[in-house]
Amino acid sequence: MNPLVAPEAGHRGSRTALSVNLNKVALLRNTRHLGIPSVTKAARLVLEAGAQGITVHPRPDERHIRAHDVRDLAELLKDWPQVEYNIEGNPFHNLMDVIREIRPHQATFVPDTVGQFTSDHGWTFPADLERLAPVVAETKALGVRVSLFMDPVPEQMAAAKAVGADRVELYTEPYAAAWATPQRSDQLARYRLAAQAAITAGLGVNAGHDLNRDNLADFLAAVPGVLEVSIGHALIADALELGYADTVTAYQRCIDQGMAERALSERR
Numbered sequence: 001m002n003p004l005v006a007p008e009a010g011h012r013g014s015r016t017a018l019s020v021n022l023n024k025v026a027l028l029r030n031t032r033h034l035g036i037p038s039v040t041k042a043a044r045l046v047l048e049a050g051a052q053g054i055t056v057h058p059r060p061d062e063r064h065i066r067a068h069d070v071r072d073l074a075e076l077l078k079d080w081p082q083v084e085y086n087i088e089g090n091p092f093h094n095l096m097d098v099i100r101e102i103r104p105h106q107a108t109f110v111p112d113t114v115g116q117f118t119s120d121h122g123w124t125f126p127a128d129l130e131r132l133a134p135v136v137a138e139t140k141a142l143g144v145r146v147s148l149f150m151d152p153v154p155e156q157m158a159a160a161k162a163v164g165a166d167r168v169e170l171y172t173e174p175y176a177a178a179w180a181t182p183q184r185s186d187q188l189a190r191y192r193l194a195a196q197a198a199i200t201a202g203l204g205v206n207a208g209h210d211l212n213r214d215n216l217a218d219f220l221a222a223v224p225g226v227l228e229v230s231i232g233h234a235l236i237a238d239a240l241e242l243g244y245a246d247t248v249t250a251y252q253r254c255i256d257q258g259m260a261e262r263a264l265s266e267r268r
Helices: 023-029 039-048 067-079 095-102 129-141 154-162 173-178 184-201 216-222 233-242 244-267
Strands: 017-021 053-056 084-089 106-109 145-150 167-171 204-208 226-231
Touching (some): 017 084, 017 233, 023 233, 039 067, 053 067, 053 226, 067 084, 067 095, 084 095, 084 226, 095 106, 095 129, 106 129, 129 145, 145 154, 154 184, 167 184, 173 184, 184 204, 184 216, 216 244, 226 233
Parallel strands (some): 017 053, 017 226, 053 084, 106 145, 204 226
């Protein structure tokens, strides 16, 4: 891989990048021993359709992404130098060995337990400061950008910067759960304040978890400076019905809509 130096955080004019999480493709493949669906073919199809990144989360139990998938994708992405490879996971489990070998563009540190069903909370400070600092420093020394998976708590953002992170990924499930309820505006306000605090601290802002075609545009219209959204479950579910190309196009349309609405609101 070609490690990237993390770009300056919070550029208001930057278009939000779409990184497709391929975990669920691997999960389906792993239910049989036929090698289908192919993770690398899925990656190629979403990239041909215009996705700007690929995300995987190689868990210790290899329930979905396996070690060979991580390597196969790294090899594939040599032909896509403009595409970012984001590998996420817990740096105190198996992730650091992966990062040392692959050196992706971005490592997203997530505080999962070994058998956790899905990511459901972020790091907290000062509790996680002492143990995170060395792995953040090592990862950055490898030329890999570090993003920390965080709850939308504005007061935590300066601490994330202090530990050495380049970006935070805001955990968006609470927003997604509230999207069709009267609490939507309150949740958006939480994320707006957290993103602004991150930008003020000098961090870039990513977002992910349960974002979909219904709620993505509203999120981007309300929350400033989102550089990347990482979307897996909903996007792959949509692709089963629409196909990869039309699905990626639909998500890119949501991004464009959200960013256009935000730009319009900022001009008012």
